[in-house]
Amino acid sequence: MLRPLSLLPALTAVASLAAFLLMPAGPAQAQAPAARRAAATTPLAMTIDSLTPSEIPRDGPVRVTGTVTNQDTETWTTVNVYAFVSDTPMTTSAELADAAETAEDSQVGERIIEESAPGTQDTIDQLAPNATERFSLTIPRRYLPSTTPGVYWFGVHALGQGPAGRDETADGRARTFLPLAPPARGRAAQKAVQAALVVPIRRQIEHAADGSIGGVESWVEALGTGGTLRSLVDLGVAAGSRPITWLLDPAVPDAVRQLVAGNPPRSLGPTVAEGGEGSESPDATPSPTDGTEPDGTGSSDPPGADSSGEDSGGEEPAPELAPEVQQAADLGSSWLEALHDGLEGHEILTLPYGDVDVAAAAKYDPATYRAARKRSTGDLAPWGLPTTPAVSSPAGYLDAGGLRLAEPASTVLVTDRMLGPRAPSVVRTEGHTLAVSSSGAASGGPGPTDRMTPLALRQRIVSEAAVRLLTRGRKPLVVTLPTTWSAPSADGFFEGLDLDWLNLTDLTTITQRAGTAVPIDRLRYPDGQDRLELDADVFTAAGDLIQAGDSLQNLLTNNDEVGSTVRDEAFTDVSYSDRLRPVTARASADQSRAWIESRLRGVRIDAPKAVILSSGSGRFAATITNSLDQPVSVRVRAVADPPLEVAVPTDTIDIGPDNRATVLLNASSSAVGIRNVTLLLTDVDNVPLGSSDDLPIRSNRVSSVIWLIIGTGIALLFGAIAVRLVRRVRAARRS
Known part of the structure; x- marks a missing residue:
């Protein structure tokens, strides 16, 4: 028989409201543990761990299993667990959204209590404080709705004997959604709902001043079991041969590879074959450095030394890694292997490298976006997997400037909040195709338990698909998982999506539909998103870092990679993830630039104190000192007060590690007097490295008029x- 639920006492409702007000907002709230969520209102916390099948079947029972945890300080006895189901279905996404926010003490269905069907009830004889026991229920088909298609409430209640005795009020509860699809013969053209599941791999990437990955402890957490990166990859791997779409920032696996390698700093070591011995300046003379960096840090390592454990000529073993770095390396290696397995054979959409803030880049630095876009275009290294360029923000919002900046061939993924309650799944605007993701499906199931468990999320997805099944046109469903989603296991997730009326596909297949034309000015971009965008100062700092990296690469004779490495780091400083920490992002770029500039100052030029020209021209020498442990290539530029001119060598000057070179320069002047000269040291592209020296040059040249006077005087004398x-x-x- 079916018994109606009783309402909780008013005190329970007040406690529920207080608990809600104290809960943190955002993803942390959605990811809260089930026990913590239920503690404020019920002494028993419940979870639903499996629900088979994921829909109300045409025949056969529904099986549900889960746990009951005693959050009380007293022992509970004779805890009976019952299932409940609603009698009225929900038929729209709006109804599902309202239902997901329904208070946990609201009556949404009736308990199934039938003594003639033993599987409909489970009993836990005794439950001590903090103890957890499992339950299992089997609900025959005859006790479930069978006539009206839609989505029904389904869940479990626990009623037990506690300190205050026993009543009909639920002492623990867990809820979810359970769809009932129309019979196959009633579906127009037997057409299934298409659904694309997008799995994002994007994360904040911090770099220390030396280029190593910062926040290693957070990477250990993200890569470990139940961490965000591990959970999303495990979910993608669990898809098997089912089509899914990956949304990948290539900077993330690159950062993990750096951790796997021991998290080394930037290397100034050779990446190309060294030149012949004759490449050094003939006037170069060995000059060991004093072991002190030019930036005054007092380090015993020479500036620019690669402290990653590499040794150019010794046989010393690599240093032992710090425990957290070793742990990150081990977890990262396993994660990369799983990611490769998950990516292979599936659609891969690549974000601009570093997950650049596209909307902000459109306003302040479009060139940075284009460079980041180019960096992530092509096959995914080192696996050679084909990719498609994509643009999407973590929240799904993109303004008109960002949309116009994106290439028309890029896949643009946005949230349905940009288009209102009846958002189409595919939009065409100004030559771009927009895939519209369902914010409701990605928000998970109802409380009081964790709304983002694999089962809760799966049931919300099939429910959103089910209400689409009831509409004309069978609008496709696009679901982008939150980047903060985590779960220790994805067991049963995809098995619950194997429904004859639900067709999993990739995002490209959905975007090939005709779509709906929408003017670009009709796309909503909230003021809050506009205020969150990175400012111009952050892009300026990143640009300065890129320029410093290019100069460092131009300086190093045998290294042609450090510039691109620094550029990659700069992209992560203008990332969407930096929106909440713009000051930190700018400081990170500035600190990295300072590290590079200290290496650039490791090569300096010294001029003589003064030069006197006894005639109209003459030669003098300047000394270039390389205190780095790597060979460098430089040029000299002279800036002189006119009419003084100083000719410098036109060829590149190559200097070996810890060496110096003497450079001869020619000076000439058409006037008598003292003129100042500044000698600048530049890279091979004539960009100043920061080292310069000034000297005065005195010209004693006698003019032709004076020589004429002297000649005339001599002629007169001899005459x-x-x-x-x-x-x-x-x-x-005569005499």
Whole structure:
């Protein structure tokens, strides 16, 4: 027989409201443990761990299993567990959204109590404080709705003997949704609902000043069992041959590979074959450094030394890793293997490298977006898996500027909140195709238990698909999982999606539909999203870091990778994940740039104190010192006060590790006097490295007028002597 539920006392309702007000908002609330969620209102906490099948079948029973945990300080006895089901279905997504927010003490169905069907009840004889026991129920088909298609409430209640005795009020509860599909003969054209499940792999990536990955402890948590990255990959792997779509930031697996390698800092070591011995300047002379970095840190390592354990000529073993780094390396290796297995054979959408804030980039630095887009285009290294470019924010919002910045060929994934309650699944606007993701399906099931367990999420997905089955056109369903989703296991998730009226497919298949034309100015972009965008200062800091990295690469003779490495790091400083920490992101870029500039200052130029030109031109020498442990290639630029001119070598100057080179320069001036000269050290692209030296040059050049006067004077002198000699000779003859 069916018995109606009784309402909880008013005190329970007040406690429920207080608990809600104290709960944190956002993903943390959705991911709260079930026991914690139920503790405020019921002494017993319940979970639903399995529900088979995931719909109300045409024949056969529904089996449900789960747990009951005693949150009380007293022992409970004779705890009876019953299932309940509603008698009126929900037929729209709006109804599902309202139901998911229904208070846990609301009466949403009737308990199934039937003594003639023993499987409909389970009894736990005794439950001590903090103890957990399992239950199992089998509900025959005759006790479930059978006529009106839609989505029904379904759940379990626990009623036990506690300190205050026993009553008909539920002492523990867990709820979910259970759809009833129309019979196959009643479906128009026997058409199934298409559904695309998008699994995102995106995460905040922090770098220390030396380029190593920061926050290693958080990576250990994310890569471990039940962590966000591990859970999402395990879910994708569980799909097997079923089609799913991955939404991947390639910077994430690259960061994990760095952790697997021991989280080394940037390497200044050679990445290309070294040049011949003759590449060094002939005037270079060995000059060991004093062991102190030019930035004054007092480190015994020379500037730019690769402290990752690599040794250019020794046989020393790699240093032992810190425990958390070793743990991250072990977990990362397993995660990469699982990710490769999950990606292979499925659609892969790649975000701009580093998950760049597209809306902010459109306003302040479109070039950074284009560079990040280019970086993640093509086959996914090192596995060579084909990818498709995509644009999507974690919240699903994209403004008009960001949309126009995206390439028309890119897949754009947005939330249905941008289009209102009757959002189409595919939108066409200004040459772009937008796939519209269901925010309701991604929000999970109803409370009081964890709304984002695999089962709760699965039941919300099949329920959203079921209400679409009741509409004309069978609008497809796109579900993008939250990046914060986590679960220790995904068992049974995809098996519950194997329904004859639900057709799993990839996102590209759905976007090939005709779609609905929507003007771009009709797309909603909340003011809150606009305020969250990164500002221009963050992009400026990232741009300065990229320029410093390019100079470092141009400086190093045998390294052609450090520039791209630094560029990748800069992309992560203008990421969507940095929206909540823009000051930290800017500081990260500045600190990395300072680290690089300290290496650039490890190569310096020294000019003589002064130079005197005894004629109109002359030569003088400058010394270039390389205190890095890597060979460098530089050029010299001279800036002189006119009319003084200083000619510098046009060829690149190569200097070996811990060496110096003497460079001869030619100076010339058309005027007498002292002129100042600044000698600048640049990379091979003539970008200043930061080292310079000033010297005065004095020109004693005599002009042609003076030489004419001197010549005339000498001529007059010798002429006078000649005249005087002639006169003396004549005088002598006369006498």
